[in-house]
Amino acid sequence: MAKAMMLPVLLSFLLLPFSSMALTQDFCVADLSCSDTPAGYPCKASVGAGDFSYHGLAAAGNTSNIIKAAVTPAFVGQFPGVNGLGISAARLDIAVGGVVPFHTHPAASELLFVTQGTVAAGFISSSSNTVFTKTLYAGDIMVFPQGLLHYQYNAGQSTAVALVAFSGPNPGLQITDYALFANNLPSAIVEKVTFLDDAQVKKLKSVLGGSG
Amino acid sequence: MAKAMMLPVLLSFLLLPFSSMALTQDFCVADLSCSDTPAGYPCKASVGAGDFSYHGLAAAGNTSNIIKAAVTPAFVGQFPGVNGLGISAARLDIAVGGVVPFHTHPAASELLFVTQGTVAAGFISSSSNTVFTKTLYAGDIMVFPQGLLHYQYNAGQSTAVALVAFSGPNPGLQITDYALFANNLPSAIVEKVTFLDDAQVKKLKSVLGGSG
Amino acid sequence: MAKAMMLPVLLSFLLLPFSSMALTQDFCVADLSCSDTPAGYPCKASVGAGDFSYHGLAAAGNTSNIIKAAVTPAFVGQFPGVNGLGISAARLDIAVGGVVPFHTHPAASELLFVTQGTVAAGFISSSSNTVFTKTLYAGDIMVFPQGLLHYQYNAGQSTAVALVAFSGPNPGLQITDYALFANNLPSAIVEKVTFLDDAQVKKLKSVLGGSG
Amino acid sequence: MAKAMMLPVLLSFLLLPFSSMALTQDFCVADLSCSDTPAGYPCKASVGAGDFSYHGLAAAGNTSNIIKAAVTPAFVGQFPGVNGLGISAARLDIAVGGVVPFHTHPAASELLFVTQGTVAAGFISSSSNTVFTKTLYAGDIMVFPQGLLHYQYNAGQSTAVALVAFSGPNPGLQITDYALFANNLPSAIVEKVTFLDDAQVKKLKSVLGGSG
Amino acid sequence: MAKAMMLPVLLSFLLLPFSSMALTQDFCVADLSCSDTPAGYPCKASVGAGDFSYHGLAAAGNTSNIIKAAVTPAFVGQFPGVNGLGISAARLDIAVGGVVPFHTHPAASELLFVTQGTVAAGFISSSSNTVFTKTLYAGDIMVFPQGLLHYQYNAGQSTAVALVAFSGPNPGLQITDYALFANNLPSAIVEKVTFLDDAQVKKLKSVLGGSG
Amino acid sequence: MAKAMMLPVLLSFLLLPFSSMALTQDFCVADLSCSDTPAGYPCKASVGAGDFSYHGLAAAGNTSNIIKAAVTPAFVGQFPGVNGLGISAARLDIAVGGVVPFHTHPAASELLFVTQGTVAAGFISSSSNTVFTKTLYAGDIMVFPQGLLHYQYNAGQSTAVALVAFSGPNPGLQITDYALFANNLPSAIVEKVTFLDDAQVKKLKSVLGGSG
The missing domain is CATH 2.60.120.10 (Jelly Rolls)
Known part of the structure; x- marks a missing residue:
């Protein structure tokens, strides 16, 4: 009927002024190949449903540590x-x-x-x-x-x-132990700024792979 | 007089330390040729007064639809x-x-x-x-x-x-009718998540160019 | 030893200048008895561990509907x-x-x-x-x-x-069906702004408790 | 039919868990009787359609000045x-x-x-x-x-x-002339921080109601 | 002259529509007697120049600790x-x-x-x-x-x-040592979540006034 | 002992899932060779301690102006x-x-x-x-x-x-005098929008290097 026939006109009309609105930012899937910015990564040009779901949390992490x-x-x-x-x-x-x-x-x-x-x-x-x-x-x-x-x-x-x-x-994620002991910050400085004993610092540095 | 003669010195002095301030972000006209970011488009390098005004709203839109x-x-x-x-x-x-x-x-x-x-x-x-x-x-x-x-x-x-x-x-701009009926979301799903009757969904899908 | 004896001095010293820092906003548990603001509720004066955990999601919701x-x-x-x-x-x-x-x-x-x-x-x-x-x-x-x-x-x-x-x-949370049909927005207006048929609108209005 | 009969159950059910959601902040009409905050005024408790429209821009302002x-x-x-x-x-x-x-x-x-x-x-x-x-x-x-x-x-x-x-x-709205001349900032200071001549400053101060 | 005589008209005119703009939020000096909000304290009603300057950093802090x-x-x-x-x-x-x-x-x-x-x-x-x-x-x-x-x-x-x-x-300001040792978090838990030795934890807890 | 021997396992384990986290944005040193964005510059790929300190404020500016x-x-x-x-x-x-x-x-x-x-x-x-x-x-x-x-x-x-x-x-940094007088905005317009006298405007335009 008339209504049905006219609606396609609406469709083409309404969509036309928005043809440049493929620009509308409903979302902004990260393009990790670009440099990050203070507000996040530039948006990936072409996206699909797979970009909005993630399977990586389905399996248990390995706790044998x-x-x-x-x-x-x-x-x-x-x-x-x-x-x-x-x-x-x-x-x-x-x-x-x-x-x-x-x-x-x-x-x-x-x-x-x-x-x-x-x-x-x-x-x-x-x-x-x-x-x-x-x-x-x-x-x-x-x-x-x-x-x-x-x-x-x-x-x-x-x-x-x-x-x-x-x-x-x-x-x-800043794990305090790793920040303190898993790098090359000299033990003397670690001790100075934490009040921890030298033996304690050296023990944990050794264990966690730190040097100095 | 003296004041007038000295002011150019101020000018050159004051402007010098800010020569690298062409970087100052008074504004950031979009460079639409770049990827968008979560905070908006990268800034166009060279801008003029024309970038800040727009004539496209001056004429009436076509309401013959x-x-x-x-x-x-x-x-x-x-x-x-x-x-x-x-x-x-x-x-x-x-x-x-x-x-x-x-x-x-x-x-x-x-x-x-x-x-x-x-x-x-x-x-x-x-x-x-x-x-x-x-x-x-x-x-x-x-x-x-x-x-x-x-x-x-x-x-x-x-x-x-x-x-x-x-x-x-x-x-x-998300027009509810277009979101529901102007795409290929299967009618059965539309009906399931809207409680609309099958005839109603199919009628509007047909009218608005949707499929499924 | 000396170090141990001196540390309490540090303690009292360091804490003193921050005595007015009970003001520091580490968190701001809502005082729901106050008016909301565009950034959230005013902060509750006294908080405990119970304010940061919640048990209400532990039980399944009733799906008999x-x-x-x-x-x-x-x-x-x-x-x-x-x-x-x-x-x-x-x-x-x-x-x-x-x-x-x-x-x-x-x-x-x-x-x-x-x-x-x-x-x-x-x-x-x-x-x-x-x-x-x-x-x-x-x-x-x-x-x-x-x-x-x-x-x-x-x-x-x-x-x-x-x-x-x-x-x-x-x-x-805006459920489209409830926004359209579960209030007193007149059917004629709903139909005008949704393109839904009168029978469909009235059926869902009736079902969802809307009037008009 | 069955569907229609069951939907009221949905209604009462769905609305129940959200009964405390009258708290949801869809909007926050200013309660101007409260103190402002950095994010805006606390929200008015009870609002109507009149709170969202305004008639004060309908009439031309008086330009006889x-x-x-x-x-x-x-x-x-x-x-x-x-x-x-x-x-x-x-x-x-x-x-x-x-x-x-x-x-x-x-x-x-x-x-x-x-x-x-x-x-x-x-x-x-x-x-x-x-x-x-x-x-x-x-x-x-x-x-x-x-x-x-x-x-x-x-x-x-x-x-x-x-x-x-x-x-x-x-x-x-900071009108430069009013900021400079329509208050009691002494003329000597205004001149010092604007390079304007004394006569010019005093003329505009007099005209705009400033003192000093 | 005419210009000068007419400007007061401008003054009264321009100020009038803004009489209610004492509400404009140029700044929002904290009223510390109110509850904080996620965006900061409600604004103090009456402010003066003294609210925008502070003398408390002029003197050296006491470093005898x-x-x-x-x-x-x-x-x-x-x-x-x-x-x-x-x-x-x-x-x-x-x-x-x-x-x-x-x-x-x-x-x-x-x-x-x-x-x-x-x-x-x-x-x-x-x-x-x-x-x-x-x-x-x-x-x-x-x-x-x-x-x-x-x-x-x-x-x-x-x-x-x-x-x-x-x-x-x-x-x-969260000083790691104080967070770890200057409260009643049991030593056993501190050790568990820091890998520090029991003697080390107890030593610093004692020194920094912690218990447990 | 056992603890020390096992910790390296933790290390390799904990670091593995975060290997792609070199992406974590702890900071975002500006890459000034890129276009700015509304939230700031894209992040420089490789940074060192020198990127976080600056020596340029150590020397007094030249006040001979x-x-x-x-x-x-x-x-x-x-x-x-x-x-x-x-x-x-x-x-x-x-x-x-x-x-x-x-x-x-x-x-x-x-x-x-x-x-x-x-x-x-x-x-x-x-x-x-x-x-x-x-x-x-x-x-x-x-x-x-x-x-x-x-x-x-x-x-x-x-x-x-x-x-x-x-x-x-x-x-x-917008210095009012420079905004008003150190460019080519015609004197007639400056006067019209500032109420300053023609002689004053021309004097300062001349002094500050403006034209028109």
Whole structure:
């Protein structure tokens, strides 16, 4: 009928003025071959559904290591679809006795969702060094404000698994032990700026592969 | 006199330390030949006054179509001077009986200024589905918060014209009918996620050029 | 020894100049008894570890309803600890045959993590009405850019569960069907701005509790 | 039929978990009786359609003054509905021979749309003092980047009218002449920091109501 | 003459439409008696020149302590004038042999300007634990990106003084040693999440006033 | 022992999943050879400690000029390390009798720290043309809100020196006199939009190198 016949006119009309709107930025999948910018990577020219999903968190990380834990990131470097969207994720596997050592995310707040097992977690406020700790069970969530020192460890009798979401596509991860001991910052300086004993510093430098 | 003679010294002096300040970012006219970024396009190297003005909203859009309305955008794709400035515009022409169907702007709030005629407009809140409607006359303005469904139609006896400003250079425009019916999303899925009847979905898919 | 004896002096010294820094904003747990602001709620005066964790997503939502699905939010209104942190969460339970109908989040991008079952999901771009769909299995994640129409439904033979994270503490949720039919916007206007048939509109208005 | 009967169940179910979501911040109409914050005013508790529209720009401003021009603002102070939305507006009426003197908006970029007459406009870049000028006719738009000195004057033979949109709800307006001469900053200081002659400063101070 | 006589008309005219613009937010001096918000404190109602200047950094901090250093903040808590302005400051005094231990600012980047003496400074990147160190002399500046561990110590033969500026009004200060040892987080947990030896942890806990 | 032997396993494990995290954006030193973007320059690929420090503010600027003052910037153009960090700096030298004329920074607030001498400073609010002035001595700080007209001059008997920090990496600097008189904006227009007398305008245009 008349309505049906006229609607194609609308279609061609409405689409025409927007032909240059392929430019509209509904999203901006990262083109990792370009230089990053302060707001994220330049946008990939051609995208498909595969750019918006990621399979890399489906498998458990390998916890056969000293911390008995694994952090598997889905940051912009692994999952370019989050570029510009203000969010990213990671998977946390913690075997019995496992621990994610004290660390910070310089560029995002974290929301942890326990999917399996029991996790003890805590963070320290900067203003008063107050400790906020909580034992979390499957289904519980906890937030860790941006830039504050925090830890998680398995507080149960079976493997713990958690999904972690971040308030930015590239949160960063600074594990205090690695920052202090896994590089060539001279032991004398480390001791000076941490008050740690020389033997302690040298022991951990040796263990974590640092020099100096 | 002395003051006048000394000032050129100031001139050359003051300008010298800032010779590298041709880098200062007073503005950032889009270089549309580059890839977009989450914060907008890279800046065009050489600009003139013409980059900051735009003539494309001067003429009425063609309303000889089924919705009897035309939206003429001055987003960053059409008017690169707005890049990075947090603002853009569009012109709205609505013939008698014309309508701008339900739509959202995913990336900006909208401020509508009626320049001619009478416009009935409304938006729906997300929290309670509350309807906020208003009949607007020449000179009236109305705001539509970012991301909320809204519509406008001609509520008078003569052509209505409005200028629309957006709180971002690339607001996007998602017309619900086109999102639902003008693509190849299978009818069965559309029906499943909209509760619309099969006949209704197929009718509009056919009319709007969708398939499946 | 000397070092140990002198350190308490450091302690008292270092803490003194920061005594007024109880003001430092490491976090800002929402005081929901105050008026909201464009940047979030005013901060609660006294906080504890309980303010940063939330138990409300631990239990499955009730899917004994027509959509056979439940969305359980942990937005700032339910979980005040996310205030100002740029993140929030929700739990999604979808029974066999269940569906989360087309909707948008006006104020955040979404990252979905399937913890159980199979979820079919899709979103529509605003610029070209392109459909991006994906079938997701346990462990898969998918992002839905801010403000774009998207849906999820159970595509498997058992209950599906997902954790959803948002890039803001108050993402909003606008379900298209409810926005169109679950209020008092007159049918004649709904039809005018959606092109839906009168019978279809009245049927859904009746079903969803709308009037007019 | 079954579908229709079951949907009310959905309704009550879906609305229940969101009953506390009256908190969702779709918008934040300013409560001007509260103190402002760096992100805008606290939100008004109860709002209606009238909060989102404004009639104050419908009438021409009075141009029977020395500049033969009038700026009528619809900033958050006049139009609380723009609070938190990143946009505001103003109306500009310029009689024949009228001028809007050099000024800046410290907190927003400006987009000017000429609705009637002819406007000559210009702005000065900060990096090189380059002048960007344009003569604008009805329908033309021009942008003025945040914080840069700019002016508009009537360049035609009839009254000029423009709608001005800003990229923020509270753009500010600093007219250079008023900042320099319409207060009690001592003439000696004004001269020292502007290089203007004493006679010129005192003349304009007297004229504009300044003292000192 | 005529011009002078007419200008007062302009004055009264121009000021009138802006009478309600006492609302314009040129600045927002913190009212510390109110609750903070995620964007900063509500604005103080009445301000004077004294609200925009601060004398507290003029005197040297007391470095007669174990670290032989003093950090004197001019954050929003001490200097309410910086509220909402995206900047704050601190003064750093480091006696010979003094040190500012490893710390982070969760909410701002830091720019350090040495005004006197010699400062050795360094920070650690999060992605690769790379150390960036520099010896700075009077007049040198160095930046420390937001959230990354950094330190400063006196590398000269006389007292060192530096002005520190931050990219936010409330940068926070988390000194790693205090976060780890100056609270009641049980030693067993500290050891678990830091790999430090029990003796080391207990020694520093005792020294820094921690318990547990 | 066992612990030490196992930790290298942790090291290799922990580092592996982050091998692609050389992408993590801890910082983004500007690659000035690329086009700027609205959020700053693209990041330089390879950086060292030298990229984060700057020596250019160590030497006094040359104040042998008419204003007897020098502004030496350390903006992103001079100091690429501040790119994306929300901060930058400048050095201000003001000889006896020297002055930094009325100016604005369109893109940042300013925090001034007097390191030597006496500085008289002031700024003008936009809403009411209120003057906020202060005489500052060594150690005093003062803030100048973004975009507002302000000045500084030497109010003592010896050279004054100040460090200036800005809340952005590229604050811009618009000196009102240069914007008005140091270009080719025709005198007739300058007079029209400033109310300055023709003789005054022509005098300063001649002095400051303007034409027209």
